[in-house]
Amino acid sequence: MKTIAYYISDYGYGHAARSIAIIRELLEREPSYRVIICHSFAMEFLQNSLLYNQVTFRKIATDVGYFLKEGSLEPDKNKLAKEFDRFVENWERKIQLEVQFFQQMKVDLVVSDISPLPLEAADRVGIPAIGISNFTWYTAYESLLDQKRLEIWKNSYAKMSCFFLLAGNQESNWPCEKRLFPFFARKVQAGKMESVLDWVNPTKKKTVIFFGLGMKIDGIEFESLPLWESENCVFIVSSNVEVDRDNVFSIPKEETESQAYIAASDLVITKAGWGTISEAVVYNVPLLILNREGMKEDENTINYIRKHGLGKTIEWEEMLKYQYHEEIQEKKENGLRNEVEAIVEELRETVNRRTADIDTDK
Secondary structure (H helix, E strand, C coil), rough: CEEEEEEEEECCCCHHHHHHHHHHHHHHCCCCCCEEEEEEHHHHHHHCCCCCCCEEEEECCCCCCCEECCCCCCCHHHHHHHHHHHHHHHHHHHHHHHHHHHHHCCCCCCEEEECCCCCHHHHCCCCCEEEEECCCCHHHHHHCCCCCHHHHHHHCCCCCEEEEECCCCCCCCCEEEEEECCCCCCCCCCCHHHHHHHHHHCCCCEEEEEEEEECCCCCCCCCHHHHHHHHHHHHHHHCCCCCCCCEEEEECCCCCCHHHHHHCCCCCECCCCCCHHHHHHHHCCCCCEEEEECCCHHEEEEEEEECCCCCCCEEEEHCCCCCCCCCCCCCCCCCCCCCHHHHHHHHHHHHHHHHHHHHHHC
């Protein structure tokens, strides 16, 4: 049995959602593989989405993420610095624990999206470690933390054996092999999109707008937005957006397949979270992206979307008075290629090469 240790960032649900896409596809192709998910924040979501006997879960903090100022989409640099220092306080001890874990579980491959935690440990044990992301936390923090702090994670990311780069990345300097897979997303189950539309738009005569700012946003007053007054529109919102209106439908908290709600929409309004944007692009839904300063990851994603004509942007001040007036382009016939199958094929080849190398050494 081949064993993959899969590390998922603890920031929000986006990293978890796109990791689910890969793990599902991987186990469809290789049902004999074992996947150990290393994560903490969205563990229940992962467990409910990956109902496979081959998947086990190890609760562990994998990184720090962002911290936002209360009632804002802007980063809180002071809180980030404190939490970063707390996380790396016993860094060498954390690496040693991962080394022991890899040896104990006989891990064949490490995949990280995009925690720095396992990368140096994998290098010490001689296990291939693949990063999958549109960014690293090192580059994400360059404008938020001082370089001296960041050096420890710079060294960790430099130990990747290969980096699967996603759309919007600016990660060309890492000394490892690189592959480009622009967008991928969880596949929509047969009939799921139709059931969503039967719920929110049974007459099929209204414009369906998905409004999602992610699950780590709080302290923002959504109820008073003029958006909900948009004529002939219905809205799908994430479960943390509290708006009590007849034309606003909240995704149930127990729902695991939010990609179907995005695919069913005529417009997606979102912050520049890569996961939501990727699902919109793959399922060919026009985008209106909230712009915010101080987040390098967001800026890179937005620049990519603008360059390739995949959506428009709006400032938060504009969003506070925005109403939809049918100014967004219609869906095209086909979205961009879903790269999940290509990613899984590369992972399989990496595991097979390692197995062949081990057999040769015997």
